[in-house]
Amino acid sequence: MTTKKTVKYELATHLGSDVILILFDYDVELIQQVKLSGARWSKTKKAWYVPDSVLLREQFGLAPAENNKTILPKVHPINQVALDNFTNTLLLKAYSPNTLKTYRNEFTQLLYVLKNRHIDSLDMDQLRSYFLYCLSQLKLSENTLHSRINAVKFYFEQVLKRERFLFEIPRPKKPSILPKVINAKDISKLFEVTTNLKHNTMLKLCYGMGLRVSEVVNVKIKDIDSKNRQVFIERAKGKKDRYANLPESILEQLRTYYKTYKPKKYLFEGQAGDQYSTRSVQQVFKASLRKAKINKDIGIHGLRHSFATHLLENGTDIRFIQELLGHNDINTTLRYTHVSSKSLKNVKSPLDNMG
Secondary structure, three states, X not given: OOOOOOXXXXXEEEOOEEEEEEEOOOOHHHHHHHHHOOOEEEOOOOEEEEEOOHHHHHXXXXXXXXXXXXXXXXXXXXXXXXXXXXXXXXXXXXXXXXXXXXXXXXXHHHHHHHOOOOHHHOOHHHHHXXXXXXXXXXXXXXXXXXXXXXHHHHHHHHHOOOOOOOOOOOOOOOOOOOOOOOOHHHHHHHHHHOOOHHHHHHHHHXXXXXXXXXXXXXXXXHHEEOOOOEEEEOOOHHHOOEEEEOOHHHHHHHHHHHHHHOOOOEOOEOOOOOEOOHHHHHHHHHHHHHHOOOOOOOOOHHHHHHHHHHHHHOOOOHHHHHHHHOOOOHHHHHHHHHOOHHHHHOOOOHHHHOO
């Protein structure tokens, strides 16, 4: 008897674009099918996704739901000033373009539902009913609902200055997903098969310094201090600066790379001399995974996870790892204690201490 495989589809915004999430429990066969269909994996959404389109909505049996391009003109004039104030406040607070678009999209969904009712008139009970509708009727995922709550919260607390207005609104619990890592032996194999000097250097810096892919493409020549073996990571996630340690073992390779490619501004530049794209680095990583025959469903961010996990297994203090990764909250770093198999194996049972 075979179990029916449940697949759900959900409209969302990812990396500034409208997408359709493909949601299902882990299944190797389904993963291969969605890969062949051109779907990509999102680390932040924890789901596969494809670009939003009329054809794909029809194929997936989705209703031709209103998207923000069609909803924006339908926002009632009574709420247009609220939308403008909302957008301007986001701009003044210098939120990233992706966050701005996500918040604006989520806020607009509420304004569309309100029609000719002014948003400022909503009370706590009415907002609670709206979010319940999003969860039970629209079937939004926990992550998408969190984004919508955050957008509405931003309006009432940052634009209207109603402090802790949504404090009483319960939030759905997000799924607790552990970081995916690659063992040291496989990472060594990954570097062996990556014979292109530029590609090899990129991947080694991602792993050897625990960098996000956005950080590795943003490294400038002037940020590298080879004498002190440090690299300045400017305006990383959360607009936070930090220093990362440059591995001594890569210094000679970096010098060879610099002489070979002669980059002008950024350490890694494209053929036209512009900044190397994050998508290209991700493609390099995927190609190396295939060459190394590492059969793991993992993105390039897994190199950063592996960096943290391997440091922990080698006895590095968790506070140092937090600083190197640029985490504000120690709890984010503590996730790696649940991944480190060596740390768990070193815990002795009290039975072993009995004579």
